[in-house]
Amino acid sequence: xxxxxxxxxxxxxxxxxxxxxxxxxxxxxxxxxxxxxxxxxxxxxxxxxxxxxxxxxxxxxxxxxxxxxxxxxxxxxxxxxxxxxxxxxxxxxxxxxxxxxxxxxxxxxxxxxxxxxxxxxxxxxxxxxxxxxxxxxxxxxxxxxxxxxxxxxxxxxxxxxxxxxxxxxxxxxxxxxxxxxxxxxxxxxxxxxxxxxxxxxxxxxxxxxxxxxxxxxxxxxxxxxxxxxxxxxxxxxxxxxxxxxxxxxxxxxxxxxxxxxxxxxxxxxxxxxxxxxxxxxxxxxxxxxxxxxxxxxxxxxxxxxxxxxxxxxxxxxxxxxxxxxxxxxxxxxxxxxxxx
Amino acid sequence: xxxxxxxxxxxxxxxxxxxxxxxxxxxxxxxxxxxxxxxxxxxxxxxxxxxxxxxxxxxxxxxxxxxxxxxxxxxxxxxxxxxxxxxxxxxxxxxxxxxxxxxxxxxxxxxxxxxxxxxxxxxxxxxxxxxxxxxxxxxxxxxxxxxxxxxxxxxxxxxxxxxxxxxxxxxxxxxxxxxxxxxxxxxxxxxxxxxxxxxxxxxxxxxxxxxxxxxxxxxxxxxxxxxxxxxxxxxxxxxxxxxxxxxxxxxxxxxxxxxxxxxxxxxxxxxxxxxxxxxxxxxxxxxxxxxxxxxxxxxxxxxxxxxxxxxxxxxxxxxxxxxxxxxxxxxxxxxxxxxxxxxxxxxxxxxxxxxxxxxxxxxxxxxxxxxxxxxxxxxxxxxxxxxxxxxxxxxxxxxxxxxxxxxxxxxxxxxxxxxxxxxxxxxxxxxxxxxxxxxxxxxxxxxxxxxxxxxxxxxxxxxxxxxxxxxxxxxxxxxxxxxxxxxxxxxxxxxxxxxxxxxxxxxxxxxxxxxxxxxxxxxxxxxxxxxxxxxxxxxxxxxxxxxxxxxxxxxxx
Numbered sequence: 001x002x003x004x005x006x007x008x009x010x011x012x013x014x015x016x017x018x019x020x021x022x023x024x025x026x027x028x029x030x031x032x033x034x035x036x037x038x039x040x041x042x043x044x045x046x047x048x049x050x051x052x053x054x055x056x057x058x059x060x061x062x063x064x065x066x067x068x069x070x071x072x073x074x075x076x077x078x079x080x081x082x083x084x085x086x087x088x089x090x091x092x093x094x095x096x097x098x099x100x101x102x103x104x105x106x107x108x109x110x111x112x113x114x115x116x117x118x119x120x121x122x123x124x125x126x127x128x129x130x131x132x133x134x135x136x137x138x139x140x141x142x143x144x145x146x147x148x149x150x151x152x153x154x155x156x157x158x159x160x161x162x163x164x165x166x167x168x169x170x171x172x173x174x175x176x177x178x179x180x181x182x183x184x185x186x187x188x189x190x191x192x193x194x195x196x197x198x199x200x201x202x203x204x205x206x207x208x209x210x211x212x213x214x215x216x217x218x219x220x221x222x223x224x225x226x227x228x229x230x231x232x233x234x235x236x237x238x239x240x241x242x243x244x245x246x247x248x249x250x251x252x253x254x255x256x257x258x259x260x261x262x263x264x265x266x267x268x269x270x271x272x273x274x275x276x277x278x279x280x281x282x283x284x285x286x287x288x289x290x291x292x293x294x295x296x297x298x299x300x301x302x303x304x305x306x307x308x309x310x311x312x313x314x315x316x317x318x319x320x321x322x323x324x325x326x327x328x329x330x331x332x333x334x335x336x337x338x339x340x
Numbered sequence: 341x342x343x344x345x346x347x348x349x350x351x352x353x354x355x356x357x358x359x360x361x362x363x364x365x366x367x368x369x370x371x372x373x374x375x376x377x378x379x380x381x382x383x384x385x386x387x388x389x390x391x392x393x394x395x396x397x398x399x400x401x402x403x404x405x406x407x408x409x410x411x412x413x414x415x416x417x418x419x420x421x422x423x424x425x426x427x428x429x430x431x432x433x434x435x436x437x438x439x440x441x442x443x444x445x446x447x448x449x450x451x452x453x454x455x456x457x458x459x460x461x462x463x464x465x466x467x468x469x470x471x472x473x474x475x476x477x478x479x480x481x482x483x484x485x486x487x488x489x490x491x492x493x494x495x496x497x498x499x500x501x502x503x504x505x506x507x508x509x510x511x512x513x514x515x516x517x518x519x520x521x522x523x524x525x526x527x528x529x530x531x532x533x534x535x536x537x538x539x540x541x542x543x544x545x546x547x548x549x550x551x552x553x554x555x556x557x558x559x560x561x562x563x564x565x566x567x568x569x570x571x572x573x574x575x576x577x578x579x580x581x582x583x584x585x586x587x588x589x590x591x592x593x594x595x596x597x598x599x600x601x602x603x604x605x606x607x608x609x610x611x612x613x614x615x616x617x618x619x620x621x622x623x624x625x626x627x628x629x630x631x632x633x634x635x636x637x638x639x640x641x642x643x644x645x646x647x648x649x650x651x652x653x654x655x656x657x658x659x660x661x662x663x664x665x666x667x668x669x670x671x672x673x674x675x676x677x678x679x680x681x682x683x684x685x686x687x688x689x690x691x692x693x694x695x696x697x698x699x700x701x702x703x704x705x706x707x708x709x710x711x712x713x714x715x716x717x718x719x720x721x722x723x724x725x726x727x728x729x730x731x732x733x734x735x736x737x738x739x740x741x742x743x744x745x746x747x748x749x750x751x752x753x754x755x756x757x758x759x760x761x762x763x764x765x766x767x768x769x770x771x772x773x774x775x776x777x778x779x780x781x782x783x784x785x786x787x788x789x790x791x792x793x794x795x796x797x798x799x800x801x802x803x804x805x806x807x808x809x810x811x812x813x814x815x816x817x818x819x820x821x822x823x824x825x826x827x828x829x830x831x832x833x834x835x836x837x838x839x840x841x842x843x844x845x846x847x848x849x850x851x852x853x854x855x856x857x858x859x860x861x862x863x864x865x866x867x868x869x870x871x872x873x874x875x876x877x878x879x880x881x882x883x884x885x886x887x888x889x890x891x892x893x894x895x896x897x
Contacts, residue, residue, distance in 0.1 A: 030781070031780075031781045031784055031785065032778070032779075032780030032781040032782075032783065032784040032785075033780065033784065034780075035489075036780050036783040036784045036787070037394075037489075037783055038783065038796070038797060038798075038799075039394070039489070039798075039819065040783075040787045040818055040819055041489045041492070042491065042492040042505075042818060043818070044484065044505060044506055044507075045484075045487050045488070045489060045491060045492070045505075048484050048485070048487040049487045052487060080558075081558070082555060082556030082557065082558065083556050083557055084557045084558075112557075115383070115384070115386060116384050116385070116386060116387070116578065117386060117387040117389060117392050117557065117560075118387060118389070118557050118558055118559075118560045118561060119384075119578060123578070127578060127579075128578075128579060183612070183616075186616060187616070190616070190620055191616050191619050191620045194620060194621075198613070198616045198617045198620045198622060199609060199613050199616070199617060200580075201580070285382055285610055285613070286612075286613065287613075288382075288580070288607075288608075288609050288613050290577070290578065290579035290580045294382075294383070294579075298383060301778060301779060301780065302780070303780050
């Protein structure tokens with residue numbers, strides 16, 4: 001097991017490296033730069049800005065510097081970041097005897113953002129990412145809370161009104177995108193009924209609508225998967241055996257059927273979790289939530305190179321870690337699966 | 341027993357919560373807080389550093405925090421004193437001596453005391469806004485190390501600025517001098533009558549050297565910033581909003597009085613969300629998204645809260661006059677004549693925009709107005725357009741090849757471009773291929789290799805026709821993507837810049853405009869922008885034609 005995880009971890013680093021390289025090359029091959037606008041800035045100013053942010057360096061040097069700033073720890077003076085291009089995520093004081101006064105071990109610098117001149121990508125990670133995580137986890141809990149029961153009921157009573165109602169709800173969830181459902185929810189519950197805040201973040205009330213809007217869409221996927229998988233498992237021999245042993249129907253379903261039917265659901269949970277906790281552009285915009293999701297979009301339209309790289313790498317990192325968890329989870333769910 | 345103790349605890353918490361909420365409500369009622377979304381968009385402000393600012397949103401906050409040497413009256417765009425109570429001009433009109441008010445302290449918001457306090461130096465003395473601060477602000481704004489996107493405006497108004505920006509001279513060569521603590525002397529390379537307006541622009545405002553040196557890029561964060569304007573910065577919640585708090589130390593002047601409200605909250609929301617918050621009663625003033633205009637106008641209550649105002653921007657269609665067949669003047673004129681501008685503002689944009697006959701938007705100083713120059717420029721005229729297209733066909737050997745019309749795919753650009761494409765096909769029988777691009781691709785394309793026809797626009801940096809005609813279409817301008825270069829036009833706008841008689845200046849710009857949009861037809865003006873706002877009836881908004889709001893004049897009842 002330990003060997004398996006070590007091997008997967010090394011693969012993970014490889015995957016992240018490849019993703020970073022592809023993203024870097026793709027974003028630099030798109031025409032237009034971060035400082036292009038309706039008003040053309042003078043050639044002189046452009047040159048200074050390009051120099052300041054090292055955009056005039058050869059592309060290979062830019063890439064290696066970028067990776068170096070993330071991977072290589074450094075000992076530098078000063079605890080506080082004065083320059084947005086010198087903001088490190090990990091800052092640990094080092095012994096004065098060895099390195100001199102006011103020295104710190106600094107690690108992981110994701111660079112500045114051009115869209116906000118006083119902030120860095122690490123600032124986005126510190127301020128915006130936790131908000132997306134809160135919303136994402138809430139949405140995931142809601143989608144499981146709605147999706148799993150719906151799927152189970154539909155599977156246990158196939159082709160009955162329960163099944164039609166459950167799957168009807170699921171189809172409604174998948175077919176109405178959040179760009180429609182979010183403003184509608186906002187209009188009815190906040191503008192008309194004034195029951196919940198229209199926009200904003202910071203308390204439970206403001207979390208309800210966005211978490212529901214996000215959770216409902218995904219609950220539909222989970223409901224469909226649970227139903228299909230559970231239906232299949234219910235037809236297996238060992239279910240018949242369990243029943244023949246005289247186990248109550250409740251035990252048969254909860255202990256034998258459900259656990260074995262969870263594999264497809266767990267498989268989608270990995271990517272689903274990664275997608276939800278890194279934020280969603282539409283929901284964040286509609287509900288005015290200062291999450292990280294909108295940076296996935298605005299960084300690309302604004303050619304904000306360090307933010308493009310930062311957001312993609314964070315997303316990719318969470319995705320590969322979650323997939324590892326999922327694979328380990330398989331073994332627990334189905335002892336027949338072995339990692340050798 | 342346990343149960344009853346829990347009950348007591350629960351009741352205690354409940355009572356305390358209610359009491360605290362009540363205190364909070366009473367407290368909140370004492371304060372006048374305006375929540376506004378005007379000029380804000382659904383993303384964070386790029387900066388509130390005067391030296392770096394380039395968007396209307398940034399300038400909105402900066403105007404309340406930092407006041408210029410001179411300022412403009414929001415009501416009519418006229419020059420009013422800023423932090424300099426007066427200024428003298430030398431006999432050759434080149435040197436301006438500004439006399440600073442001597443009672444403006446630097447301030448900061450103290451989170452612990454929830455109050456604005458004066459900033460003290462190392463010796464404990466209150467830091468006042470001095471001539472040195474002014475000089476530091478100006479030099480920093482021009483410094484190539486700052487890389488201000490607006491630095492290009494100033495070389496014509498401050499001697500030595502051009503060489504300094506280009507790295508050919510040092511800060512000492514910039515002709516801005518602190519004569520004493522309260523006197524600043526600025527020397528211009530040429531006698532330009534409206535230079536005092538320029539010296540009040542945001543890029544050149546005083547900024548706190550000590551705070552910038554201590555906090556670097558982070559000096560604009562609420563915990564680091566020092567300001568002196570009518571409002572101080574209470575909070576900047578990135579991606580959410582920015583809270584301004586009344587600065588009690590601002591020495592109220594007749595022109596820039598003490599604010600009547602305690603706080604102004606600028607919220608960063610998309611116009612759709614602003615409108616939802618406005619309807620829910622949570623916002624006092626918003627920018628109205630064009631999609632809601634019909635709905636608002638049809639509503640008896642909402643229509644009374646609707647405000648249609650000035651915005652110093654012009655929407656136009658640029659022609660690459662160097663690229664065949666757009667190098668044909670008859671073709672360009674035919675295309676311009678065939679645009680039914682009234683139909684575009686009535687049916688597409690719907691926000692009370694004004695069909696544009698020329699480039700420099702009326703209302704700018706020295707810009708021609710429709711009252712005085714009703715027939716100037718170009719008007720939509722299908723019959724004339726058909727005559728011109730025949731002439732063009734003769735020149736081009738019988739047929740007009742398919743043309744390319746590019747635009748950045750944001751806002752109403754697509755709808756407007758499609759309407760224009762249809763008008764050209766219907767009126768002239770010309771086929772036009774529309775090319776939508778994302779903004780950054782589009783701008784780099786337009787600046788490097790302009791398409792035959794492209795969507796463009798210009799908004800004022802300073803309220804003078806010079807900022808339009810001279811800055812954009814002078815043959816030496818870096819903003820001129822059309823390839824238009826006309827000696828007569830250059831002579832007129834160069835002359836108008838130095839002329840001091842307003843009537844003569846306006847006439848010169850009128851003549852220049854006629855060359856630009858009619859004789860040469862290097863571009864087709866489409867419409868002059870307006871602002872569309874919603875303001876609650878209990879808010880007393882100060883009228884503003886500058887495109888930015890003057891919150892220090894607002895009140896709430």
